[in-house]
Amino acid sequence: MAKKQGEVKLLGIRGSPFVCRVVIALKLKGVEYEFIEENLGNKSDLLLEYNPIYKKVPVLFNYDKPVSESLAIVKYIDDCSKGDPMLPTKPYQRGLAHFWSNFIDEKIVPAVRKAVFTLDEVEREKGIEESLEALQFLENELKSKFFGGDEIGFLDIAATIIAYWVPIFQEVTGLQIFTSDKFPKLYNWSQELINHPIVKESLPPREPLLAFFKGVIEGLSASK
Amino acid sequence: MAKKQGEVKLLGIRGSPFVCRVVIALKLKGVEYEFIEENLGNKSDLLLEYNPIYKKVPVLFNYDKPVSESLAIVKYIDDCSKGDPMLPTKPYQRGLAHFWSNFIDEKIVPAVRKAVFTLDEVEREKGIEESLEALQFLENELKSKFFGGDEIGFLDIAATIIAYWVPIFQEVTGLQIFTSDKFPKLYNWSQELINHPIVKESLPPREPLLAFFKGVIEGLSASK
Numbered sequence: 001m002a003k004k005q006g007e008v009k010l011l012g013i014r015g016s017p018f019v020c021r022v023v024i025a026l027k028l029k030g031v032e033y034e035f036i037e038e039n040l041g042n043k044s045d046l047l048l049e050y051n052p053i054y055k056k057v058p059v060l061f062n063y064d065k066p067v068s069e070s071l072a073i074v075k076y077i078d079d080c081s082k083g084d085p086m087l088p089t090k091p092y093q094r095g096l097a098h099f100w101s102n103f104i105d106e107k108i109v110p111a112v113r114k115a116v117f118t119l120d121e122v123e124r125e126k127g128i129e130e131s132l133e134a135l136q137f138l139e140n141e142l143k144s145k146f147f148g149g150d151e152i153g154f155l156d157i158a159a160t161i162i163a164y165w166v167p168i169f170q171e172v173t174g175l176q177i178f179t180s181d182k183f184p185k186l187y188n189w190s191q192e193l194i195n196h197p198i199v200k201e202s203l204p205p206r207e208p209l210l211a212f213f214k215g216v217i218e219g220l221s222a223s224k
Numbered sequence: 225m226a227k228k229q230g231e232v233k234l235l236g237i238r239g240s241p242f243v244c245r246v247v248i249a250l251k252l253k254g255v256e257y258e259f260i261e262e263n264l265g266n267k268s269d270l271l272l273e274y275n276p277i278y279k280k281v282p283v284l285f286n287y288d289k290p291v292s293e294s295l296a297i298v299k300y301i302d303d304c305s306k307g308d309p310m311l312p313t314k315p316y317q318r319g320l321a322h323f324w325s326n327f328i329d330e331k332i333v334p335a336v337r338k339a340v341f342t343l344d345e346v347e348r349e350k351g352i353e354e355s356l357e358a359l360q361f362l363e364n365e366l367k368s369k370f371f372g373g374d375e376i377g378f379l380d381i382a383a384t385i386i387a388y389w390v391p392i393f394q395e396v397t398g399l400q401i402f403t404s405d406k407f408p409k410l411y412n413w414s415q416e417l418i419n420h421p422i423v424k425e426s427l428p429p430r431e432p433l434l435a436f437f438k439g440v441i442e443g444l445s446a447s448k
Contacts (some may be wrong), residue, residue, distance in 0.1 A: 053327065053361055065316055072322040080315035091304035092289055098296040103277065137277055 008033040017161035101158040163190035241385035325382040387414035
């Protein structure tokens with residue numbers, strides 16, 4: 001991976017859990033990078049040119065070569081930079097990491113979204129139920145301090161959204177999905193994760209995020 | 225990967241494009257395996273126990289250790305068996321292979337499903353439009369005989385559904401989505417792929433698949 005300042009660029013927005021995955025990975029690997037703030041209300045030519053399919057952040061540029069999609073980017077950073085690997089090196093553990101990271105994006109994130117960003121009672125209840133069921137699978141999967149063992153790894157990075165964003169969603173909506181009662185192991189893990197020095201300095205500040213998501217939820221009510 | 229007969233088991237159904245990905249990967253790597261036919265109408269205890277989240281095939285067992293999800297399984301086979309790698313070894317190409325394989329499952333497959341398995345005119349038109357747009361991105365991405373270069377690789381395996389199943393869907397429904405006129409490069413690629421000796425012997429026979437999907441489509445009409 002490029003070592004010189006300015007040769008690695010990350011196009012993103014500060015409050016996104018998907019962008020944050022990439023920030024954590026870059027910091028863990030000690031890669032210097034330039035952060036380019038995207039404006040999703042008025043998407044940049046850079047974004048439209050280099051991620052024409054999803055038109056979403058993050059996009060990482062290494063020597064101008066773009067990679068999109070947060071999990072693909074984190075794997076890419078792992079593949080092309082030195083330092084301890086973030087993905088397990090043993091094939092079976094690696095296979096599980098691929099599986100569980102997809103599970104977070106395909107099951108947990110949509111279920112939580114359904115629970116949080118709706119005014120429809122039935123839809124919300126369905127979202128809560130699906131979230132609880134999905135989190136239980138992850139709770140059962142956690143066998144050590146981190147998913148990566150004693151140190152944080154690929155799956156921990158993928159799951160940051162649960163540790164940091166879901167509690168914010170709960171505070172905004174009053175929902176009780178991810179609590180220490182329901183998921184004691186996962187809750188302890190989340191505290192370890194968000195207090196890990198690299199993760200801590202990578203997370204966007206809590207207050208502006210709270211305010212932002214309050215706005216989103218109030219916007220929903222206003223437009224009903 | 226297990227070398228002895230019976231130590232690698234694949235739980236699947238013959239007609240599934242996702243199971244077929246795993247079959248191709250195992251054959252490319254010369255791995256002996258036992259195929260266990262699943263009955264999706266009456267799911268086996270094996271499936272419910274080892275893939276409780278998705279309850280879907282394929283599930284691969286290597287020395288009894290299960291891995292689910294076709295793309296995760298193919299990566300796992302690649303990681304733990306000898307022979308030429310299926311995923312690119314260069315990090316950037318590897319990153320792109322991750323990106324494009326997800327694109328197939330997240331964009332192309334849902335768009336084609338929407339076009340094919342509906343009786344709703346508006347929905348179908350939307351599905352066709354999304355399929356054409358998505359296939360165009362893939363057409364632009366194809367730079368050589370195969371996505372993997374001169375030899376088939378991970379992304380070719382992921383895209384088998386386009387080469388073999390989509391034409392069957394078209395024959396059943398009369399839709400024209402993936403044609404040599406619209407996608408000349410992708411069409412040539414599809415012919416190379418389905419005539420590749422390993423792929424050819426891995427594909428389920430065409431006639432029963434045609435009959436099966438005719439049944440599915442007629443079932444849709446009957447239940448309107």
